[in-house]
Amino acid sequence: MLKELWNDAEGGFHPASAPDFLPDAHLKAVQLRRLRAVVARAYDNVALFRERMTERDLTPASIQSLDDVAKLPFTVKADLRDTYPFGLFASPMGDVVRLHASSGTTGKPIVVAYTREDIEVWSEVMARTLACCGLHRGDIVQNAYGYGLFTGGLGAHYGAEALGATVIPISGGNTDRQVMLMRDFASSAICCTPSYFIHLVERAGELGVDLRELPLRVGVFGAEPWSDGMRAHVEATAGIKAHDIYGLSEIIGPGVGVECGEQQGLHIFEDHFLPEIIDPETGEPLPDGSEGELVLTTLSKKAMPMIRYRTRDITAIIPERCGCGRSLRRIQRIGRRSDDMIIIRGVNIFPSQVEAALLAVEGTLPHYRIILTREQGLDQMTVEVEVTPEVLSDQVRMLEDVRRRIAQAIERIVGVRVGLRLVEPHSIERSQGKAKRVIDQRGD
Numbered sequence: 001m002l003k004e005l006w007n008d009a010e011g012g013f014h015p016a017s018a019p020d021f022l023p024d025a026h027l028k029a030v031q032l033r034r035l036r037a038v039v040a041r042a043y044d045n046v047a048l049f050r051e052r053m054t055e056r057d058l059t060p061a062s063i064q065s066l067d068d069v070a071k072l073p074f075t076v077k078a079d080l081r082d083t084y085p086f087g088l089f090a091s092p093m094g095d096v097v098r099l100h101a102s103s104g105t106t107g108k109p110i111v112v113a114y115t116r117e118d119i120e121v122w123s124e125v126m127a128r129t130l131a132c133c134g135l136h137r138g139d140i141v142q143n144a145y146g147y148g149l150f151t152g153g154l155g156a157h158y159g160a161e162a163l164g165a166t167v168i169p170i171s172g173g174n175t176d177r178q179v180m181l182m183r184d185f186a187s188s189a190i191c192c193t194p195s196y197f198i199h200l201v202e203r204a205g206e207l208g209v210d211l212r213e214l215p216l217r218v219g220v221f222g223a224e225p226w227s228d229g230m231r232a233h234v235e236a237t238a239g240i241k242a243h244d245i246y247g248l249s250e251i252i253g254p255g256v257g258v259e260c261g262e263q264q265g266l267h268i269f270e271d272h273f274l275p276e277i278i279d280p281e282t283g284e285p286l287p288d289g290s291e292g293e294l295v296l297t298t299l300s301k302k303a304m305p306m307i308r309y310r311t312r313d314i315t316a317i318i319p320e321r322c323g324c325g326r327s328l329r330r331i332q333r334i335g336r337r338s339d340d341m342i343i344i345r346g347v348n349i350f351p352s353q354v355e356a357a358l359l360a361v362e363g364t365l366p367h368y369r370i371i372l373t374r375e376q377g378l379d380q381m382t383v384e385v386e387v388t389p390e391v392l393s394d395q396v397r398m399l400e401d402v403r404r405r406i407a408q409a410i411e412r413i414v415g416v417r418v419g420l421r422l423v424e425p426h427s428i429e430r431s432q433g434k435a436k437r438v439i440d441q442r443g444d
Contacts, residue, residue, distance in 0.1 A: 019271050020128060020326045027327060028066060030271050034299035036063050039072065042305045045090035048083060049073070049307060069274060069297060070285050075309045077110065080250060085111045091303040100249060101149045112151070112249050113303035119158070121300050125255035125269045126159020132260045132267060133220050133243040135189055137164030140215075142182055144192035144200075145223070146172040146433055151253030152223055156191045159255065165189075172196065173432040179204045186215045194221040194230055194242070195435035198366050201237050202426075212239030220245055222254055224434045225335050225352050229359030230366050231263075244333055251296050251306055257331060265318045265330030272300050275331065276308070277317055280338045288319040293338055294331065312337045342372065342438070344381045349414045351437045354383055357409040363391040363402045367428045374442040382419030383410065386428055 022030070040060035042049040052073035053059065062071060080088060089096070095115050102110040114122065135141065141160040145152030153171055160167045168185055170178060172192065178200055181187070190197065197219060204211055219234060222245035234242045246266050247254035256273050257266035268275050273296050277286045280293040294311045314337060318330040335352035342349045351370060358364045365386040373380045391402050399422070407420050 019269070020132075020267070020328055022271070022327055024327060027270060031274055031299060032066055034271075035066065035069060035274060035297065036060065038297070038299055038301065038305045039063050039307065041090050041302070042307055046088055046305070048079060048088065049075075049305075066274070069276065069308065072297075072308050074283065074295070075307055077250070077310075077312075080110045081108045084108045086113070088304055089113055090305050091115050096303050099149075100151045100154075100253065102249060109149075110249060112253075115302040117300075117302050118252070121272060122155060122252050122255060123158040123162040125252070125272055126155055127162040128269060129245055129255050129258040130156075130159055130163050130165070130189075130220065132258045133189070133218050133245075134241070134261055135160075135163060135165060135218060135220075139163075139165040139188045139218075140168065140185060141165045142168045142170060142178070142185070142187040142190045144170055144172055144178060144190060144196065145254075150433075151247070151249045152191075155247070155253040155255055156220070160191075175200055175203045175432075176207065179207055179209050182211070182216060183209055183214055188215050189218040189220060190216060191220040193223045193431070193434055194219075194226040194234065195224060195366075195431055196433065197221060197234060197238070198230075199430040199432075201234075211237075216240055219243065220258075222246060225337075227335060227352055227355045227359060228333075229356055233359065233366050246331075246334065248311060250309055251298055251311075252301065256296065259333075260322065260324040260326065262323050264322065265332055266334075267322065267326055267328040267330050270328050272298065274299055275317060275329070277315070278310075280312075280314070288317040288329075291316040291332075294334075312339045314338055340438075342370070342381065344379055344416055344418065349381070349416070353413050354410060355437075357413040358383075358385050358406065360409050361402065361406050363388050364406065365425060367425075367430075368437070369428055370438045372438065372440045372442050379442065380419065382421060384421045384423050384428060386425050387422050389425060391422070392424060 043053055043060050058071060096113045097116050098114040098119060100112050143156050145156050147153035157167055157169055168181060170181060201211055217240055219240045219242040221242055231242050243259045244266060245254055246257040257268040259266050276295040277290060277292040278284060278295050279286055286292045294313045294315050296309050296311060298306045313334045315331045315334050322330055336350035354370060358368055359366060368383060368385040371382045391399060403422055411417050
């Protein structure tokens, strides 16, 4: 795959990072060739996609430019559940070497498939992801993403090995052992969810281990939204550089996008994933710089092509070139989804807004949850947030001052007053994977 891209660039072969620095004209040529090929593959092998193309009087020959992608039908998560388990496969099972699946907590699981070529692409983009974070051959990567049907563990594992790094495949959980191995094996990087890493930092402190004194220098965090305030907290308490990565199982897993050292948006690996921004209400394409819903088309997926997949993630494409020199476009960090919105008294609220408000107040900890209830037919929202032992042990007047500042910060950012409950450290359950921020107790 890399050889194909190198030959597309001027001057013959280039270093392994060449795909990140392709001139715009060459990148667009790669994208168009692959777009036409993947549309033809889906049309020929996936009944649902062919039917939707036919309804629009489209054939693969209708795709003559990159702009023509807007003619194609969308794919949504319900399509994967409705065709469970193998209805969207474009390869025979004999060519499928790997299956992954979501947990299925909201219905049937989402099943995704990979051919051997798909695994090679996945390893490539994850190697490029880790390289963007400043990792290289000789680094020791502690991989605390979950292995198994979840794509995070094996995705990061294969990418680190392809990069030439040493992998510690510890998976998630068993936090005391995580701290021990991080210290004893001199881990220089860790991959996990940001909420779990915060828990790991806390537990390390209880065990008398200061992560700032260890060789650890890079955190590769993803699988859940997290704010710039949480990044600042992580970097200060652990003495590392924290990078945001982006991916989703339906597309490939982790490896769709990543922050470089500039930490000014996430580069999308556009030679494999074609990004668009659309108006989430109308579905109409929006120009670079406009906030909307991210739509992705896989350009090289064999087993299960995704054409114009609606991610429900809200972001914008950053039009300016990054200071790192990469020609790959960037998206703004994703702090919310179009489907995680909470409506309280007619006001739209996102968990990421609450997090930003909490972390702006000294004395709070980055552990919180939002509890939704219904009283006399009206929806109510209460925020529980952990505060430091110093706040709880202080005078009542000081405690009330912290409560007032938190309440004001939340109201200023979300535009509505909500209930607030200050709780002791460690009273909110810690997650070994994605943190569960919203507890809905409203019933039907």
